[in-house]
Amino acid sequence: MTQPINKKILMPVMLLGSFLSILNQTILNVALPDLMTEFDIHATTVQWLITGFMLVNGILVPVTAFLMKRFTTRQLFLSSMGLLFVGTFISAIAPGFEFLLIGRLIQAAGAGIIMPLLMTVVLVVYPKEGRGAAMGFIGLAMIFAPAIGPVVAGFVIEQYSWRWIFIGMLPLIMIVILLSFKFLVNVSETAKTKLDVTSVLMSTIGFGALLFGLSNAGDKGWESAEVLIFISIGLVFLALFIRRQLISEDPLLNLRVFTYNMFTNTTMISIMVMMVMYADMILLPIYLQTSRGFTVLDTALLLLPGALVNAFMSPVSGKMLDKFGIKPVVIIGLLFTLPAIWGVTSLTETTSYTHLMVRTIFLRIGLSFLTMPLNTAGLNALPTALNSHGSSVTNTVRQVAGSVGTALVVTIYTARSSSHAAQLTHSNSSLSTSQLAQQSTILGTNDAYRFMLVLGIIALVVTLFMPKNVNRKEDGALKEKKLTARR
Known part of the structure; x- marks a missing residue:
């Protein structure tokens, strides 16, 4: 490294870029019902704006391990922001759904690079003892951005239109690009390697x-x-x-990281947590606007308190990880998350707005104890040589789990809503078309949330059998000897 690393400048610039990248992932969630109407498409089609974004993320993340060997930190970060800018511009002027989806996929290509890059930078510039707190601040981007995205979008759509979500993003991305040119330095050496x-x-x-x-x-x-x-x-x-x-x-993605028990356990729990988190982000707005008739702004205001609590709790959970270890932190998170999911498994046409807001706050508290602490504990269990691959595996799993979870939950919601509609038509022919649609979609929503509750329970069972924190240096040395012997 030829340039000194100033963490006080490097991290805020990268965090801001990461925040904008992840913000795009869920910023359209509250707009999905409006987009379904505007483009005359179904939920299984419109959800590709979310699942397609996460899928491209998941595909590109493994490639990032190669890219981080081949190119400098500065080159990768600027490329990421450039793709984000181009994708945002195409989305802003999109004449139809197809162009909007293309813009979203280009955005995702930029976002797919930046998160593993940021996490690898943290592993390089912070010692293990301080990573929990550092990762806690990254949690502001990883959790707060997806949570605040629908809130921002709700206010923008209520006053203008969904296009202004992207138009407003363009100058912010340009600011990050300009700051990167001035302040961003490289933190690792490059090497010629083949993809x-x-x-x-x-x-x-x-x-x-x-x-x-x-x-x-x-x-x-x-x-x-x-x-x-x-x-x-x-x-x-x-x-x-x-x-x-x-x-x-x-390997493109070094799966030998799964020979480390702590990494494997935290990854298994993360899969279920991410499926629950992203599924809720798409399911709740559809219920509120399609089944209950709430406005986009109503939905945004309901999500706002949870997003603010999330922002406060992320750094706190990181410090708790450093102090108490991963197992008690995850158990605390699940004890908030499970009741929050259970609280929306019996929704009706009269479920109160306050009830939904309170359960969302509880869910966000729980998730703040789960996402970044799980990632950090898993990566801390790895030797330095596997840091970049561990980061890539973690982010790949997170994005793929989120996209599969979203697609699966929307599929369950759609299939069960259709099934309930047929049953209601057969048993109660006096229902009007609007009443039939409302009741069937609410029942379908409940079924989807029950599936999410099962995932949460499985995550709790895995956590209870999670091994206690091990001496990471000794564990790493032991695994290295085993891998060397196998070769």
Whole structure:
């Protein structure tokens, strides 16, 4: 490293860029009902604006491990912000749904680079003893940005239109680009390395086909040949991808990180937590606006207190991780999260606005104890040589779990709503069309939340069997000896 690293300047610039990248991930959530009406599309189609974004993130994150070897921190960060700017511009002027989706996918390409880059920078410039607090502040971007995104969008849409969400973002991204040119320095050395194109194609086809199949199951049914074919193709290519990573000397995604028990445990819990978190972000606005008739601004105001609590709790949970370890922190988080999910498994057409706001606050408190502490504890269990790959695996799992969870929950919601509509029509023919639509979608929402509750319970069971914190230096040395012996 030829330049001194000033963390007080480096981290705020990168955090601001990360915040804007992740903000785009959920900023359209409250606008989905309006977009469904404007473009005359169904929930299973419009949700691609969210799941497509996360899928591209998940596909690109493994490539970031290669990119961080090949290019400098400065080059990658500026490229990320450039892609985010181009994607945002296309979204702002999009004449139809297809162009809006293209813009979103370009945005996702930028966002997919920045988060693993930021986490790797933290691993380089902070000692293990201080990473919990540092990662807690990253939690402001990882948790607060997705939470505050719908709130910002709600205010903008109420006053203007959904296009102004993107128009307003453009000058902010440009400010980050200008600050990066002036203040950003490199924190790691580069090396000439080759990209495993075959692995990239396998992961792209695998994740893409699986998500496409899951997304279409809501409309076409789980017994549909098309759905089963795409899910099967996805699973086959993912199996081939995993096999290639395990036998490769220089894998795109080093799956040997899963030989570390703490990393494996935290990753398993993270999968379920991310599925719950992102599914709630898309399901709650659809319930509020489609089933209950609340406005976009009403939805934004309901989400605002939880977002603010989230901002306060993220650094606190990071400090608690440094002091008490991961297991008690995760248990605290789940003890808030599980009741919050259970509180929306029996929604009706009269469920109070206050009840929904309070449960959202509880959910956000719980998530602040889960997301970044789990990531940090998993990465701390790895030796330095696996830091970049651990970061890539963590972020890949987070994005793919979020996209699959969202697609799966929307599929359950759509399929169960249709099933309930048929049952209600048969048992109560006096219902009007609007009453039938309202009751069936509410019942479908309840079924989707019950599925999320099951995921939360499984996460709690895994946590209870999580091993106590180990001596990370000794554990790392032991694993390194085992890996060396195998080679």
